[in-house]
Amino acid sequence: MTDNTFALPAAAPGAPADTAPSHRGWALAVLLVGAILPPLDYFIVNLALPAIRDGIGARPAELELVVSAYACANAVMLITGGRLGDLYGRKRIFMTGMAGFVLASALCGLAGSGAMLVAGRILQGLFAAILAPQVLATIRSVFTAREQVRVMGLYGFVFGLAAVVGQLGGGALISLHPFGLGWRAVFLVNLPIGLLALLGSWRFIPESRLLRGQRIDLPGTILLSLFLLMLVYPLARGREAGWPMGMIACLVGSLPVLALLLRVEWRRQMNGSDPLLDLHLFHNPVVALGLVLAFLFYAMSAFFLTYGIYLQGGLHWSPLASGMAILPFGLGFLSSPRLMPRLVHRFGTFRALTLGYGLLAAGIAAVAALARAGAPGAGFYLSLAAIGMGQGVVLPSIVRVVLAEVVPERAGVASGMVTAALQIGAAVGAATLGGVFFSVLGGHPQAVDYVHAFKVAMFALAAVLLICVALSMGLGKLHAALRRPCP
Secondary structure (H helix, E strand, C coil), X not given: CCCCCCCCCCCCCCCCCCCCHHHHHHHHXXXXXXXXXXXXXXXXXXXXXXXXXXXXXXXXXXXXXXXXHHHHHHHHHHHHHHHHHHHHCHHHHHHHHHHHHHHHHHHHHCCCCHHHHHHHHHHHHHHHHHHHHHHHHHHHHHCCHHHHHHHHHHHHHHHHHHHHHHHHHHHHHHHHCHHHCHHHHHHHCHHHHHXXXXXHHHHHCCCCCCCCCCCCCHHHHHHHHHHHHHHHHHHHHHHHHCCCHHHHHHHHHHHHXXXXXXXXXXXXXXXXXXXXXXXXXXXXXXXXXXXXXXXXXXXXXXXXXXXHHHHHXXXXXXXXXXXXXXXXXXXXHHHHHHHHHHHHHHHCHHHHHHHHHHHHHHHHHHHHHHCCCCCCCHHHHHHHHHHHHHHHHHHHHHHHHHHHCCCHHHHHHHHHHHHHHHHHHHHHHHHHHHHHHHXXXXXXXXXXXXXXXXXXXXXHHHHHHHHHHHHHHHHHHHHHHHHCCCC
């Protein structure tokens, strides 16, 4: 196999035997488009919010929902989306999610009011959650374990690159004002990309459906959606709303809903029914700890939230200049597809994961130490590159660790659980570490206050990532102990 060939295994379940070799790269390209679009639309809208406010007179609460409603809807539907692919075919559900995402993007781009835009963002989040798990599940089902090292490296690259492209693209589209579209361009740009991906998926992606004769778990779907909604919505909206009692009650009330969900799913499993959540997956401690690491990893959302505010508020940079300032992070990402296979080959997946978390922790701590009220120096930008490199190594590694422990017929629900852990971790990271940032910032901040708040939040994030370093070391030892033959 050459460096740029991704051959399908001859006996891959669900892969058509007559898949042409010339189509394999195109299939992977379409899957990677499906991987980048959902996170891209989370990041790209941030720099467009002032233009949306001025363009359609959206109220502050509606502007907040433009971001948080997408994240909530996405997190609520992810595991169910993965399950739909397992049951009804991953290619079919991928195409359904992509078509719905394109239509929802058109609704957002044509919105004439804040309420209509929020409705479009909810639909975007739901269809993105149907689309995204099919990417990982298809990769898991049709690529061999050896090929997955390189493919997962590319997946992690494009998934994380969404933050860079989103920041740059959002600022550029607002500044360049293409075709007089203004802020609408950040949504309408999805139409040509999505339509090409839809055609490509129909032509090149093989179908894989490994569970037949089974039905969706309706009680589990309702309870899981309710639990995630009660958890994620207060975390996404609580700080801006001042944590009213209703949101606190919603957050606390998610715990008994979770208990009821686990009880219902356990009973279905014991009765021989097919549950939405395969609780047996949690019997594997590598899977359980891997999901914890995925959850903690996306506390990185606090960096993306506070970095732009620090640059615009503390250094008085424009939105476009702030978007350009993420480029060193992107350059770190450019090295990750080549770096990751070499790290895995030399150290193994688990040590590569630990090295990636170490790069993240060191880079974040250095950025915090070097932040200042004046223009950043070379060391600051080098630290950003280390963060990008670390994120490009960690994301595919943690995904591969979890999915490697799962049989192919459960790949859809497992990939949905990984992506849900990332999304919920992003919401929790933004709420907690973002809350630290805004609490330190105060009500009437000066430039020095932005610097101080950014430093405090980033040192707190570095501490979380150091915990991940320790846990990832334990994950490798745990995996080795489970594979060690009994005496």
